[in-house]
Structures are given as structure tokens and as C-alpha cells.
Amino acid sequence: MRRPVAWVVAVVLFVEALGVAALNWFLGIVVDRQDMSLAGLDPDMMSTSSKAGGIVFGLYFALCGLVALLVALRNRRPAGFGRILLISVAVVHGLLGAFAWGLLGWPEFLFMVVVLALIVLLLMTYDGQEAPAAAEPEDTAPQGGDGGSPLTSPPAPTTP
Secondary structure (H helix, E strand, O other), rough: OHHHHHHHHHHHHHHHHHHHHHHHHHHHHHHHHHHOOOOOOHHHHHHHHHHHHHHHHHHHHHHHHHHHHHHHHHHOOOOOOOHHHHHHHHHHHHHHHHHHHHOOHHHHHHHHHHHHHHHHHHHHHHOOOOOOOOOOOOOOOOOOOOHHHHHHHHOOOOOE
16 A cells, blocks of 8 residues: 555655646746736746746655655655655645635645645555664574684684
């Protein structure tokens, strides 16, 4: 069940990355063509910042999707920076869900909650997985011997 969830999360995050980038780019074009000021702000600056924000958030979601894709391909839990990215994208989806509930409605809220649940499921299913144990050297000492280290040579025979 872990791998399919990781694949679904990766695909959803890649689609979201494209959607967020395209939406912000479109909004930047709309602001640029309106050529109107909002509270005295420069329309060119608003257009540029909308496009830049879309690129930044699109790359962020794409990077999180790449982490989920690597989890799916390797079938290992995310570690380090990848885990932090997945936790942060889960928090972002929780906040986006809260905003969607208040501003857009329940279908958008439901979508954000489903994505949040998938990301949390991805993180939780790999939590129970133990990290691969380091290969321990096999004990080559004979049974019933002196129990010495297998790396030391046996004592030299003494002649009377």
C-alpha cells in the first residue's frame, strides 16, 4: 500500500505544481492587461510578483513531488530534507484547505483535505519501517573455542 500512495502523492503534487504556476501566471497577465492600480501599487510590479510567486510555488510543489517520486521508486522512507519538505507541504495543504473552506467552498476544501490525508498517509506508512540494519560481520570463531575475536590469529603452538 505504501508505493501506490507515494505514486499518487507524486502525481498530485506535480499536477498541483503546474496548476499553481499556470494560475498565477494567468493572474499576472490579467493584472498586466487591466493596467489598473490597486491602492497605488504599480501594475507592472503586481504582474511580475504574481508570475514570480507562481514560479516559486510551482517549483516548491514540484520539488515535493520529486521527493514523493523518489520515495515511490526506492520504497524507502523519506529522510532529512525530503521528510522536512513533505511535512511542510502537508502544513501548506492544511492552511490552503482552511482558506479554501472560507473563500471557495467545500469541494475545494475537500480536495485539499484529501491531498493532506495522502501526504500524511505517505509519511505515516513509512514511519513503521525500520531503517536497513548495517551488515554485521559473521562470527567465524569455532563453537566452544576461546571466544576470541575472529580477526586475531590463533596463538602459535609452543614446543617443550
